[in-house]
Amino acid sequence: MNSAISKSLLFFVVMTANFFKTSQPATFFLAPLIVVITRLAFFGDVHFDHNHWYSTPLFQKVFTWVLFAPWFEWLLATVIVIIQGFLFNAIINSRGLLERVSSSPLIAYMIMASFFAEQLFLSPALIANFFLLFAMKKVLEIPQQTNTRGKAFDAAFYVGIGSLFYAPAVCAIVMVIAGLAYFKSFVWRDHFVTLIGAATPWLFYYAIIYITGADWESPFKISDSVIHDISLFQGATVILAVELFLVLMIVLPSFFKSIRLNIVRVRKSYLLLLWWMILVLLSWYIFNVQTHQQLHLMVAPLAIMIANYFYYARIAWMRESLFYILIALALFNTWFVN
16 A cells, blocks of 8 residues: 555656646645745745835836735735636647647646746736736637737736836837737738827726826836836855756756747747747846846746647656756745745
8 A cells, every 4th residue: 555655746747747748626725826826935024125116107007006915915916826827838739839738837837927026916017918818818829810910918917907007018019019010911001000009098098087187197107116226246146047057957958949840830939939938038137127026027938938848848757857947946046046
């Protein structure tokens, strides 16, 4: 009996990443459990510094109420990450970016969304990322559309809403335009509709301010009191950069191989997400974002690269090792690096 239990435990420990290669009910319980475990470090932490936020007036107006209790803020952020993980998993599987329906995108997203201390609480980037996932969904649906204007407008509209909460999210409009260029031939009306879609939430924003007489500032006017300066050579930044570099060195060869061997639609989708990650890194400096929460906007492209590796890696022990390395790094970052 004890031998059977030991073998079962050994199988679970060794084959966890492989377990997520398929889509089965147990994965939908195990993935959120891993999220909770990796985020326990700051549960109820009254010393968490909210001055790290790159906060906009709209975010301050809408979400200030959650600050009454750190545990509630932690809980709300955790629930949002779990919902985002399931949404991302559904997007990837519905667009067929992996050969078969898999839970690899789910677990990859949830781990990377809990990878660093500033991701553990509610932040503008976390809220904006919700809308960017919907924008990504609309962009990836463009190849199946004869008339792309509706999808382009919707995608840009979601980007506009996200930018109201987190100004650097506006850079995702480039992803929408790139998606039109990647998947369809150039039609100037599509690009014009895209710009209108991005501007529409802003028009509503200023219309509400005008009608109500509210004293709200521009979403791009960031108060100095909510900016926490970081340095490229600050300890936490260097640790995060080294960790992400090592992870990318492991997963990128497999990702580029998938780009070469996949059908055209999937290849273009992968390239679009790759450029999205590069754009987020550039926007970190274009917008002079002074917090690590920008990583939220990189979670989706990082997650598809890691999920791709989990799914296609031929050497089982390397796949399993990466899975546990990511969890260990997430625990190390949230407990010791902040």
